[in-house]
Amino acid sequence: MGPRKENHRYLEQHQQLSVPDPRFPIARKEGAVPKDQAPVPRGADRHTQQVLSMLSALQQNFSSLLQVVTNRLSYDKTKEAAFNRLYQEMEELKQDQELNQLRPLYIDLILLIDRMNNIYNDKLEAGNQNPELVSILQTLSHEVLEILYRRGVELIVAPGSKFDPKIQQVVEVIPTNNPAEDNQVVHMVRHGFRYKDVVLRPEEVVIKKYQP
Structure with a gap:
């Protein structure tokens, strides 16, 4: 047999050895895992746990902050209402003190207006109506009323x-x-x-x- 035939036989044998028979699947190594079912690395699992723990902590902090803000708003409204009541009471007290101090003066001015009106009515009933006196009484009465009006x-x-x-x-x-x-x-x-x-x-x- 010549060299050419030996080479041909070798190629045929090589090709037959390199092609597996579909009737006999290749045995896999013990413990081998398919590529599409590869396990998740331990490092990635630990990283996920850290992220979840961080998110939970952020949620708790946000809830605490929200409660603090809510309490502060409620406190501010209560404080504002208390200050408004205090200012109102102080204003009423101030007005009462002012009225108590000035009441005698106001009463005296009111009585002065009464006296001028009585003089005018008496002169009118007696038929002795002096135009100059009427003008003086009216002017004084209006001035006193204006003084009282400016003071409330x-x-x-x-x-x-x-x-x-x-x-x-x-x-x-x-x-x-x-x-x-x-x-x-x-x-x-x-x-x-x-x-x-x-x-x-x-x-x-x-x-x-x-x-x-």
């Missing part, structure tokens, strides 16, 4: 013709047999004055009273 003292103006016990005082009663005229104001005797919401002197009036 105003004339009481009744909203209707019915008697209002909150701002009026009855000094005379006229009987009437008409029920519709009961408690109707007939005449104003003296002006009333108030300092803001405090009545310094009620308006003195004459009213009708129903008597069947």
Whole structure:
């Protein structure tokens, strides 16, 4: 047999040895794992646990911070309400002290207006109405009213013709047999004055009273 035939036989044998028979699968080594089922490295598992632990800690810190903010907002609202009440009470106390100190002065000025009105009415009833005297009395009365007004003292103006016990005082009663005229104001005797919401002197009036 020549060299050519020997080479050919060798190639055929080599090709037969290198091609496995599909009827007999190649045995795998013990403990071998397929590539698509490779286990997760231990380092990656530890890293995942660290990330989860960090996220849990952040969540707890955020919850604590949220509670602190909520408590602070509630505290600020309570503090603001307390300060508002305190300021209101201090303002009311200040007004009360101011009124207590200045009430005698206000009453004296109100009485001065009454005296000027009485002089004017007396002169008018006597028929001795002096135009110059009337002008002086009106000017003085307006000036005193302006002084009181600048200090918060105003004339009481009744909203209707019915008697209002909150701002009026009855000094005379006229009987009437008409029920519709009961408690109707007939005449104003003296002006009333108030300092803001405090009545310094009620308006003195004459009213009708129903008597069947």
